[in-house]
Amino acid sequence: MTTRRSALALFGAAVLTAAGLSACGDGDAAASGKQATELRYQGSVGTVTPAELAEDLGYLGDVKLKWIGNTISGPQDIQAATTGDIDFGGAFNGAIVKLSANRAPITAVVGYYGVDKDSYIGYFVLDGSPIKTARDLIGKKIGVNTLGAHSEAITKTYLTRAGLTPDEIAQVELVVVPPVNTEQSLRQKQIDVAALSGTLRDKALDHGGIHPLYTDFELLGPFTAGSYVLRDDFIKKNPDTVKTFVTGVGKALDWSRSTPREQVIERFREILKKRARNEDDSQLQYWKSYGVNGKGGVIAEKEFSTWIEWLNGTGELKGKDVKATDLFTNQYNAAAGGAA
CATH class of the missing domain: 3.40.190.10 (Periplasmic binding protein-like II)
Known part of the structure; x- marks a missing residue:
């Protein structure tokens, strides 16, 4: 990485x-x-x-x-x-x-x-995950396609709006995962949250057992x-x-x-x-x-x-x-x- x-x-x-x-x-x-x-x-x-x-x-x-x-x-x-x-x-x-x-x-x-409402990046957790709020992400891993780009900006926006301090935000780990492997990494619990978009997102939703914690569309329209x-x-x-x-x-x-x-x-x-x-x-x-x-x-x-x-x-x-x-x-x- x-x-x-x-x-x-x-x-x-x-x-x-x-x-x-x-x-x-x-x-x-x-x-x-x-x-x-x-x-x-x-x-x-x-x-x-x-x-x-x-x-x-x-x-x-x-x-x-x-x-x-x-x-x-x-x-x-x-x-x-x-x-x-x-x-x-x-x-x-x-x-x-x-x-x-x-x-x-x-x-x-x-x-x-x-x-837009159809094309967005969702940050998904497994159904039954203990992660319910932004604060629950402290110490957890989020799988993204690359660092320093869209997913990092959206995630930090989400965390900041939820009231986390810079020190707390620094404890949320972003991990680079190839998009085609992100769903599998989530289901195998190698990561706690998966950034999924487009066709890979909808394919994962069809498989069931996951739901979004936050999305860029919900945050910014x-x-x-x-x-x-x-x-x-x-x-x-x-x-x-x-x-x-x-x-x-x-x-x-x-x-x-x-x-x-x-x-x-x-x-x-x-x-x-x-x-x-x-x-x-x-x-x-x-x-x-x-x-x-x-x-x-x-x-x-x-x-x-x-x-x-x-x-x-x-x-x-x-x-x-x-x-x-x-x-x-x-x-x-x-x-x-x-x-x-």
Whole structure:
């Protein structure tokens, strides 16, 4: 499990590497006058991301995606984008705030996942568990997909609202567990609480014997929680590619909302079959929405200012002056009238 110190080291390395990439690449791109038509990215096992859906629907035009592997961590994904190992990555907006506060040259360009009544992260305990309240979590283990991101922010919000002190909150242990193993870890009592979302959550609920202690939807209502980011130098060199990508992702999100659920799921099944990554598609039947709040993935200022305020309150930004409007742009999104 990556420690907080290791995570900070990764942040620093990501920023330094990205600075070097930016300094080395601008001249060649300007000389060639060509824009990228292939975007490298990381996927997720057994699921179809909005970017993958956009490509399959033909919304990316001549821009093609190149899958280089899978990830279960938003912070890792945007670090990989920062260092140039991939061209775009996605993460919880609070994680983007933290990486940007460390002077990473990245900008959020479109929302890609969020929270609504159907798409939420629940923090589940076994039926009959002695854990009934936030205070009961002291000394207990909560299984999450990664540290320093969505589940950590939601959990600490829940604990803070329940009146726990910082010292008490520090005694609640967050443990990294791969999402596909989280339900099993809970049932085998390797962890006390399991963060479950999307199709894996509904599949676990179908198995019975668990119930949520708290959810992000109950705490905060509907909101766009995460965004795709691109490196600033990439945006500068490839404005048309960026506009095609961002607008295409937004159109795919809108398509998923306006199309009958059964048709969306069938499209997902076809995509999994075509990409031939030897994935189990049984969980797709539980898909309900991407949860993005608003048309076309357009980013609202509050979707970053909320987490800047929260991170300032916890001291994690260490007094750094971070402005929400510096972290994102809707300039490349046709749904926002973007005209890059």
